[in-house]
Amino acid sequence: MHRLSLSLPVEKLPYIGSSYSQKLNILGINTAEDLLRHFPSRYLDYSQTAKIYQTRVGDTVVVKATLDSITSEYTKTGKNIQKAIFKD
Numbered sequence: 001m002h003r004l005s006l007s008l009p010v011e012k013l014p015y016i017g018s019s020y021s022q023k024l025n026i027l028g029i030n031t032a033e034d035l036l037r038h039f040p041s042r043y044l045d046y047s048q049t050a051k052i053y054q055t056r057v058g059d060t061v062v063v064k065a066t067l068d069s070i071t072s073e074y075t076k077t078g079k080n081i082q083k084a085i086f087k088d
Contacts, residue, residue: 006033052088063088 004013011021013032029035050061065086073081 004032006031006036008032010035052086 009021009031010016010024010029011018013035016024024030024035027038029038044060046062048062049064050059052063052065055061055063063086065088068085068087070082070084073083075081
């Protein structure tokens with residue numbers, strides 16, 4: 001069995017690569033202990049659902065809906081955009 005030290009740098013932890021360890025370092029998380037003592041600063045409750053008509057642009061919500069239709073369109077610049085219609 002492997003034992004890990006609390007002073008072990010995060011980049012040495014299993015499943016944490018260099019890219020992710022850099023993001024953790026920006027948050028001030030440099031060691032395994034820092035990671036264990038880091039708690040979320042907010043909590044989003046996704047258990048409450050909203051009707052589509054109740055939402056506004058920029059809202060973070062959960063809607064329970066069914067996919068009615070989906071189309072693929074190209075813009076004037078050649079980008080492919082998928083447009084979907086949902087119903088609740």
